[in-house]
Amino acid sequence: MENNSQTLNHGSNDSSPPTSINKSSVIIKGSAPNSPSIEPTRSIVVPSNLNINLPTFNNSTAIANTNMTTSKDSVITIDGSNNVANFLTEKEPKNSGSSVHTSWENIFKNLYYILAWYFFSTALSFYNKNLMGKEYFNLKLPLLISAMHTGMHTLITIILMSGNLPIIYKKPEGKSVSISSYFTRVVPCAVAAALEICMANASLIFITLSFYTMVKSSTPIWVLIFAFAFGLEQPKLILIIIITVISVGVLLTVEGETKFNLTGFLLVLGAAIISGLRWTLTQMLLQKEEGMNNPVATLYYLSPIMFIMMSILSLIFEQPFQVFNTSEHFENVTRGLQTFGLMLMGGLLAFGMTIAEFALIKNTSTVTLSVAGISKEVVVITLSVLIYHDELTPINLLGLFVSITGIIGYNYYKINKPSNDKKGRYQALPAQKNNSLD
Secondary structure, eight states: OOOOOOOOOOOTTOOSOOOOOOGGGOOBTTSOTTOTTOOOOEEEEEOGGGOOOOOOOOTTEEEEEOOOSSOOOEEEEEOSHHHHHHHHHHHSOOOHHHHHHHHHHHHHHHHHHHHHHHHHHHHHHHHHHHHHOTTTTOOOOHHHHHHHHHHHHHHHHHHHHTTSOTTTOOOOOSOOOOHHHIIIIIHHHHHHHHHHHHHHHHHTTTSOHHHHHHHHTTHHHHHHHHHHHTTSSOOOHHHHHHHHHHHHHHHHHHHTOTTOOHHHHHHHHHHHHHHHHHHHHHHHHHHHOGGGOSHHHHHHHHHHHHHHHHHHHHHHHTOHHHHHHHOGGGSSHHHHHHHHHHHHHHHHHHHHHHHHHHHHHHHSOHHHHHHHHHHHHHHHHHHHHHHTOOOOOHHHHHHHHHHHHHHHHHHHHHHHSOTTOOTTOOOOOOSSSOOOOO
């Protein structure tokens, strides 16, 4: 075998001729020194003063030390251009073009999730109002409807997670959730989600969709408060001011409501409070559990608990079997099947909305989800006025404006927060396993 070694001579002041490495000074890992199967190699001399930690290559890589008197440089003999490229990739700076491409890809991906969430959540809001509102279909079974939706989600996710439909959904390989994590993290998150959805849907029986949307916009207040409680955010004067501004906006909204109903208001306010807890727990859950690293897997674990919780609440407060016997919507088999069909239809909208929610919060954070809802709330309120002829007073509009101002102020605060101030910040939920910060 010819000696095809090439030596890089470091240090321009060294007048000595370049040191060459012959094949006898190189040890090939996994091969005999005189093996005829060894292909021509190239050698790179790495100065010892660079303090480079030499990586471990494959069995075509050779590492040897020269007997030079001027330095104790290391020689790396690499077989093949691919190995050279892999070695240089670790030490060279990242390609800026690739980073820009990845950044734009993430932007468009998150924009897609936001638009999908807008569509499904807006459609679901109008579906719930038409189905449960007193002035419309007047089906007074919000808890049962919610339970049917989560039951549908349970069946869908069981089928997808079985791995029998790889064309639609490929089951991820990863760790499953432990029993202790299931009861300490999954169950509390599922219970909070069940309570929030039930209270939110029940409130639509008593209040207008526009008023519901304006009160629900107080969710960022409770996200912040629970972030304080769980140590995700440090209490600061600017955050207290932001909470105060949003609170004033909600109070103005309530003051200007012409069709105020105390029961409906307390239900939607309770839903907003629990929503803050729900999404804080969800963010912590998705962040820490490898077995729940995608929306379908998350629903797979959460939906059964939510279904059981909602079903129990429906049996206690709604007594659905009595409603089946007395309601005009179940007066005969045909009418009953049509009603159940309408009740199940929202399950598909809810599934799409929940998948988009989890995908968005996993790629960004709970705050991003809250802020992204601002324009959606404006759209829902506008459509409510146009479709349902909801009355908005100047005080209503002022309250909405003040609330949105507070939410925008918080978003501005998060954007301008120093990147090295990691303490007390929301940790973003990465699409891949990393520890990036929001």
